Amino acid sequence: MKFFIDTANLAQIKEANDLGILDGVTTNPSLMAKEGIKGNEAILNHYKTICELVDGDISAEVLSVTYEEMVAEGKILAAIHPNIVVKIPMTKDGIKAIKWFTDNGIKTNCTLVFSAGQAILAAKAGATYLSPFIGRLDDTLWDGVDLIAQIANIYTIQGFQTEILAASIRTPLHIVKCAEAGADVCTCPLDSILGLLKHPLTDIGLAKFIEDAKKM
Numbered sequence: 001m002k003f004f005i006d007t008a009n010l011a012q013i014k015e016a017n018d019l020g021i022l023d024g025v026t027t028n029p030s031l032m033a034k035e036g037i038k039g040n041e042a043i044l045n046h047y048k049t050i051c052e053l054v055d056g057d058i059s060a061e062v063l064s065v066t067y068e069e070m071v072a073e074g075k076i077l078a079a080i081h082p083n084i085v086v087k088i089p090m091t092k093d094g095i096k097a098i099k100w101f102t103d104n105g106i107k108t109n110c111t112l113v114f115s116a117g118q119a120i121l122a123a124k125a126g127a128t129y130l131s132p133f134i135g136r137l138d139d140t141l142w143d144g145v146d147l148i149a150q151i152a153n154i155y156t157i158q159g160f161q162t163e164i165l166a167a168s169i170r171t172p173l174h175i176v177k178c179a180e181a182g183a184d185v186c187t188c189p190l191d192s193i194l195g196l197l198k199h200p201l202t203d204i205g206l207a208k209f210i211e212d213a214k215k216m
Helices: 010-018 029-034 040-053 067-078 090-105 116-125 135-140 144-158 172-181 188-193 200-214
Strands: 003-004 025-027 055-060 084-089 108-113 130-134 163-166 184-189
Touching: 003 010, 003 188, 010 040, 010 188, 025 135, 040 055, 040 067, 055 108, 067 084, 067 090, 084 090, 090 116, 108 116, 116 130, 116 144, 130 144, 135 144, 135 172, 144 163, 144 172, 163 172, 163 188, 172 184, 172 188
Parallel strands: 003 025, 003 184, 025 055, 055 084, 084 108, 108 130, 130 163, 163 184
Antiparallel strands: none
């Protein structure tokens, strides 16, 4: 399973990349705004900086809502760097745009996915990645990880090549469960990635090793 970090914070991206396990980055308008990045030129430059930091796919989200505008904006984003993946919302116009980008050799990430039906449409349109938001599904008292498993089963049966990118990750356990359910990629905050490192027995064992080493 690939590891992407879901942030626009350059320090966090660098820290995750320095671990040696980072495969890419996802962002969205909310994450950009959180870092105080405003204005089209500033956003484009920020994407370029991220591409220079990480050798992997970088999802850059369109802000448009119509097919024509999505295509026009996506072309600009794709021109930033070869690693840019154009992030498109799961809408009727979004599916049309994904098909256009697929036909023109531009990678896409279909975002805001909450059902298996949506996942089938995105795969049919040729999306490179599909982003089911499992945390937000959990908030509605549905099991987001169950959706990952359902989509993985459908994609295997049908032979779809779209990669399942589990998004809206809240905890390290979410990451583990998504790996079990068949997610191809997991995108999450830095805290969730670092949380995988932690276990009290590891801390206890390391302290014991250090203590015994002092006696040698």
